[in-house]
Amino acid sequence: MTSNRIAYTGFVAFVSVLLTLVVVNMVQNSPESQSADDSVESNDDGERIYRLAEVAEHDDASSCWKVIGGVVYDLTEYLPNHPAEEETFTRWCGKEATSAWQDKGNGRPHSPRAARRLESYRIGIIEEGESASVESESASASADRDAV
């Protein structure tokens, strides 16, 4: 009888420890605790702040990010829809691409329609001081004006 009780107590203790470990693990992996991670920075508007080095890792068709006017865009899904030759578009993946966006490499600005499309791929901004071409005016606003 006593040994049964000891076995039962031991079993209950074991299950309690197991449950505690499961709960601690769940809390550590929850999205809330991940966004509190110091390595992920956001500005006051809750927008992600990226460094150029991180953008540079997304430099081909499998993951194509570009910095335009200080804003970071993930253009991977747009890539197959871009009307120009693929290389014209992909050579700017992972890079600061403000001037390429503004003159398309042929001296002509993108249309306001293209600028609106661009905005839907916005994922964050580049850290201040990281990019020479962080502009007070957004790329879409200047494209709207230039392309009339």
Ligand code: HEM
């Ligand atoms: C940053 C590098 C880029 C380069 C070098 C580039 C270049 C070009 C070229 C050469 C054309 C076709 C020729 C022409 O219309 O003059 C074109 C058209 C176009 N591109 Fe891009 N492009 C870039 C990024 C983008 C992005 C990020 C978007 C939108 C998310 C975009 C949307 C369009 C659209 C909609 C057109 C059709 C014409 C227009 O509406 O302006 N492009 N682009």
